[in-house]
Amino acid sequence: MELDFDDDSDRDDPVVQAFLARIPEAQALHAARGLTDEESSATLRDLPRHARLDRALHGTPGLRKDWWVELAFSGRLFELGRLQFEPRRTCLAIHIPESGPLTPEAVDASLARAREVFPEYTEACCTSWLLDPQLREYLPSTSNILRFQERFEPTGEGGVDDARIVEFVFHTLEPDLDALPRETTLQRAVIDHLRSGGHWHYVAGRLDL
Ligand SMILES: CC(C)(COP(=O)(O)OP(=O)(O)OC[C@H]1O[C@@H](n2cnc3c(N)ncnc32)[C@H](O)[C@@H]1OP(=O)(O)O)[C@@H](O)C(=O)NCCC(=O)NCCS
Structure with missing residues (x-):
């Protein structure tokens, strides 16, 4: 190929x-x-x-x-529809590549396919900025990110990581908050939250497969 x-x-x-x-x-x-x-x-x-x-x-x-x-x-990471899956010892880890909108329908289809390919797993896990509950203060409840977040039960692990969300939302490593684009709701949220002295987190969650 x-x-x-x-x-x-x-x-x-x-x-x-x-x-x-x-x-x-x-x-x-x-x-x-x-x-x-x-x-x-x-x-x-x-x-x-x-x-x-x-x-x-x-x-x-x-x-x-x-x-x-x-x-x-x-052979340790597999893309099945919208999501990538990484079989780990205790759970099937979910990763979200940058490949278009994260629609609930695409996520449902991807999880259904994961159940077929990995029938031995009963639990999936994800650690991401996408699961930061603070996003609820900024994004509409209909947003794909919040609907994805709702699928997960937080497991309590996580920490501050401003650099990660900035990398995924602005594709830059050295942010100058005044120069970053404010084109989308999320871009404005990331900048305004940091400007007000807040921090973003990576958060771990689990779901039953
Ligand atoms: C995950 C992802 C597909 C979600 O995008 P989505 O389906 O558009 O998400 P939502 O519907 O919740 O978007 C809500 C708002 O945030 C914006 N937004 C979402 N993700 C964005 C991103 N990465 N960069 C800039 N803006 C983004 C949307 O444009 C929308 O704003 P608008 O209404 O003003 O247009 C997208 O963030 C992405 O491709 N991220 C890169 C990969 C990644 O971060 N993976 C996780 C690694 S731990």
Whole structure:
């Protein structure tokens, strides 16, 4: 299979080239787990996704999140529809790639497929800025993020992490609050909350599969 890259310079990176050489091995691991060919390809598209995101984040080509892409290429992270799943010892960990809106319907379908592929799991878990309850003060209750959040029961773990939400919402590592875009409700919320002296959290939650 061919992976499409937004920019040719992403493909030329030696770290990316090393992953590309491992596609057949990764496909075999995905097939052994029961993924369809399309699900396997979607899982491998994490490589061009992170090459693009890293280029945006750092301003130059070069895959820095190779430790993350390694999960997909070594058969430890699987993209099933809207969500990615990482089988862990105690729970099936959920990750949310940047791939369009997180609609409840897409999440339902993804969880249903996860139950088929991972019937041995009764519990899923997620640790993310998306589960920070403070978002309820800023987003409408109909927002996809809040509807996703409602599926989870908090498990009490977490902590302050302003950098993480800034990275995912603005694609920058060194925020100048005055220069950040205020185009979406979430962007305005992130900036205004930080400006008022507040902090954002990563929060852990669980749900029954
Ligand atoms: C998770 C994600 C798909 C949710 O997006 P969504 O489905 O549009 O979410 P919502 O419906 O709740 O959006 C509510 C508002 O926030 C905005 N918003 C949501 N995510 C945003 C993001 N990452 N950056 C900027 N604005 C965002 C929406 O545009 C909307 O604002 P608007 O009504 O003014 O247009 C999106 O945040 C995303 O792609 N994130 C990157 C991946 C990520 O953070 N994963 C978790 C890692 S721990």
